[in-house]
Amino acid sequence: MFQQTFKNFNINYNSLNENNTFSSGDQITGHISFDLTKQTKITSIAMTLTGKASVHWSSGGHGGGRRRRSRRRHFSAKLEFFNLRNVLIQEQSVTGRAAMLQPGTHVYPFMCQLPQGNFPSTFHGVHGKIEYTLTVGISRPWHLSKDFVTELTFVKHIDTNQPDLRAPLSGTNQTTLCCLWCASQPITVTASVEKKAFVPGEIVKVICEFSNGSSQTATLKVRLQQKQAFYTHNKVNRRVVMKNLASVSRQPISAHASDVHTEIMLTIPPTASHTISNCSILVVDYLIEVTLSSCAFPDLTVLCPIILCDTPVHSQPPAYL
Incomplete structure (x- = not known):
């Protein structure tokens, strides 16, 4: 009716x-x-x-x-x-x-x-x-x-003048392979991004430096991960969901390669939601995940936590002596 x-x-x-x-x-x-x-x-x-x-x-x-x-x-x-x-x-x-x-x-x-x-x-x-x-x-x-x-x-506006949002992020992970009394040369991966805050649709330049001291080839992969966390009011129960929003892989890295430098451009999807940290029952975080993997050793991973906001943030200018 x-x-x-x-x-x-x-x-x-x-x-x-x-x-x-x-x-x-x-x-x-x-x-x-x-x-x-x-x-x-x-x-x-x-x-x-x-x-x-x-x-x-x-x-x-x-x-x-x-x-x-x-x-x-x-x-x-x-x-x-x-x-x-x-x-x-x-x-x-x-x-x-x-x-x-x-x-x-x-x-x-x-x-x-x-x-x-x-x-x-x-x-x-x-x-x-x-x-x-x-x-x-x-x-x-x-x-x-x-x-x-x-x-x-x-959309929640954030103060983009916070120094930590404009400062670069960096992390390193390392391992060695042991066989009886022998040990391989170090296997290392270092990753850095120019700042912490980005907007959806922006391109992230991920700078990677690595060494493959093993006798096997290795593969470098960079991914943008979204972490959704859901909570009850008492925080006792929660459910976490990880979503891969974007990924880029490099050609296999040869054995015994050292001091390799590469830059990977990772595009944040324009439809990605903003970071949510001010809700007690629902939290959304983002991670740049850099992984060096091989059948010869466990995955080496470096995580760079970033945030997505609505206002472009300029990276912190380098310090000049």
């Missing part, structure tokens, strides 16, 4: 920037519009602006059977950052009579403001999400309320 009476319902809001994102304290303006096919009584039209996070996962009890299903444990948590309501139309307060809307097109402007606060960026993950929505609810006499929802993309 609702679809027969209400047609072409839209929630339209005005973009503040080319990325169509919003941040803490931003004002949201726009309008809702719909067509009515007949005269209709309306108790209220209200708009709700919400920000919330939720996680859910299960463990154990895989496979069929009633006993296995009964042993499956479910974990979940929810957070509400804010819930703001604004009434666009309401029944007459004196008479309590519903508003009568005539057939045709109806347009109602709205204006609301995101509260100030340290809210995390929008994110949709494997076992949870952080979302910000505008919901328009239409109430009619003797009918269930009908809700229309549109999602906003929220």
Whole structure:
């Protein structure tokens, strides 16, 4: 019945920037519009602006059977950052009579403001999400309320002037192979990146220096890893998911090679989400993983933790003597 009476319902809001994102304290303006096919009584039209996070996962009890299903444990948590309501139309307060809307097109402007606060960026993950929505609810006499929802993309701004975000990162890992009383020359890998903070779509220059003291060839691989961590409120239970977002491999490195220097350009996907460190139940981190692997020795890995933010960060200029 609702679809027969209400047609072409839209929630339209005005973009503040080319990325169509919003941040803490931003004002949201726009309008809702719909067509009515007949005269209709309306108790209220209200708009709700919400920000919330939720996680859910299960463990154990895989496979069929009633006993296995009964042993499956479910974990979940929810957070509400804010819930703001604004009434666009309401029944007459004196008479309590519903508003009568005539057939045709109806347009109602709205204006609301995101509260100030340290809210995390929008994110949709494997076992949870952080979302910000505008919901328009239409109430009619003797009918269930009908809700229309549109999602906003929220971005948390960070202070990009922090020195540690512009400083280079570096790490080293080393091993040797032993056979009886003999030991190979050192097998080492050193990796560095020019800064800690990047934006989605940016190219990361990874500088690698390595030596392969073994008698077998080795392969160098660089990967961008996303770590999604989901928690219950007490932090006792958690679920971690690693996702490989990008990778680059080099040609095999010959045996007994030493002091090899190479630079690898790794592109961060433009669709990558921002780092999330300010939500108690959902955390998103990023790692540049540099691995030297061979059948002759265990993988040697160097990890460089980076963050993804919304504002470009320039690397720290070198110090001159």
